[in-house]
Amino acid sequence: MSKSNQQSSRGECVKVVVRCRPQNRAETAASLRSIVSVVTSLKQIDVEDPRIPSGADRKTFSFDSVYDVESSQHQVYHGSVSDVVASVLHGYNGTIFAYGQTGTGKTYTMEGGVDEASKGIIPQSFAQIYTHIEEQSHEVQFLVRVSFLEVYNEEVRDLLSKDSKRALEVREHRSTGVYIKGLTAIIVKSAKELEKVLEVGKKNRSIGATLMNQDSSRSHSIFTITVEMLEGVTKESSGHTRVGKLNLVDLAGSERQSRTQASGERLKEATRINMALSALGNVISALVDNRTGHIPYRDSKLTRLLQDSLGGNTKTVMIANIGPAETDYEETMSTLRYANRAKNIRNLPRINEDPKARVPQSNIRNNAAFCSRVSG
Ligand SMILES: Nc1ncnc2c1ncn2[C@@H]1O[C@H](COP(=O)(O)OP(=O)(O)OP(=O)(O)O)[C@@H](O)[C@H]1O
Incomplete structure (x- = not known):
């Protein structure tokens, strides 16, 4: 067996990376000390405990x-x-997927700003996908579809639908796994169109100001790009398809309610967010400890939707976002411990190939009204 085959039969671990954002204006104004050192050459993060003088107690991850x-x-x-x-x-x-305390840069990392240098992962991936497609010969045909959903207060909502507040059902198919009934999938033909779809969906996302972040995402969002590739079509053969699926996930921020002083709707949202994130933590622990074999994916909508990404047929990268300030010590340590555990999750990614199928355009719900909005 070749080395690559051995690796693929054992699977591969979730890749975990950590990003520390710069101090924000409030932290600078309050002259808060930075307790995080990022040692790029050793791929390490050192955190000082601000309660212990002289940095005597440093934790390294x-x-x-x-x-x-x-x-x-x-x-x-x-x-x-x-x-x-x-x-x-x-x-x-x-x-x-981006994980971390509220206000640490998850949305900045995933979406970023408008100018070229500040574009985040989602728009940069659009450019990579279409550069690749343009470089291929005409023997490979591509079909790119996109959907965008959020999980808000344990309800799944379609961010590309006119009725983006309606709750959709999560279903499971015996062979294809978890899916959302009635979720809009839009066919896109260029990186520009993808950017327009992202903008339309972002406007529908649930955002609110908290004490810790003016534009805080109050929901978990998943932007999914499905790329179908049809090749090998000849007079004798109808060819075969491969289907790759990219999920770009921006989780709502974890937060301590005592610090955000939330009440009413904000408190309800925060409670649901924390519940879903602890369900995610329980799934990670169960996958890593593997004592009972039972993985509690069904405990939240978020974990059901991420089932294939954690312990399944997916190459997964977790980006843990942290802030540098001494006042965030507890949250930073909690994010780093969470991230440290996730490194041990094994996935079994494989190419999704069908020797018989063709690109099934007729199966795709192409929302004509939306497409004209997007390309107009
Ligand atoms: N690496 C970075 N460089 C410059 N600015 C950043 C960076 N990371 C985050 N910021 C800024 O910090 C602020 C908070 O970031 P962002 O909204 O992305 O946090 P978040 O983790 O998504 O928060 P929430 O969970 O509340 O939605 C924003 O103004 C953002 O522009």
Whole structure:
């Protein structure tokens, strides 16, 4: 057996990377001390306990990659994400998800800003996908579909639907796994169209101001790009398809309610967010400890939707976002411990190939009204 076959039969671990954002204005104004050191050459993060003077008690964690306050969006993408997107273009499933305390840069990392240098992972992946497609010969035909959902207060909502507040059902198919009944899938033909779809969906996302972040995402969002590739079509053969699926996940932030002083709707949201994140933590623990064999995927919508990305047929990268300030010590340690456990999750990614099928365009719900909005 070749080395690569041995590796694929044993699977591969979830890749875990950590990114520390720069101090924000409030932290600088309050002259807060930075307690996080990012040692890029050793792929380590050192955290000082601010309660112990002189930095005597430092905790060190190692990851697949670490990114400091100076790291650019481009460096994060090319260092930790572009390989997974390249695999999706060969027919693998890939998931990139951002995890961390509220206000630590998950949305910045995933979506980023408008100018070229501040574009996050999602728009950078659009460019990679379409550059690849344009480079291929006409013997390979591509069909790219996209969907965008959020999990808000334990309800799954379609961010690309006119009725984006309606709750959709999570279902499971014996062979294809978990899916959302009635979720809009839009066919896109260029990186520009993908960007327009992202913008439309973002406007429908549930966002609110908390004490810790003015534009806090109050939901978990999943942007999914499915790439079908049809090749080998000749007079004698109808060819075969490969299907790669890329999930780009921006989780809502974990937060201590005592710090956010939330009440009413914000408190309800925060409670649901924390519940889903602890369900995710329980899934990670069960996968790593593997004592009972039971993995509690069904405890939340989020864990059901991420089932294939954690312990399944997917190449997964977890980006743990942290802040540098001494006041965030507890949250930073909790994120790093969470991330440290996730390193031990094994997945079994394989190419999704069908020797008989053709690109099934007729099966795809192409929302004509939406498409004209997107391309108009
Ligand atoms: N690496 C970075 N460089 C520059 N600014 C950053 C960086 N990371 C985050 N920021 C800024 O910090 C603020 C909070 O970031 P962001 O909204 O992405 O956090 P979040 O983790 O998504 O929060 P929430 O969980 O509340 O949605 C934003 O103003 C963002 O632009």
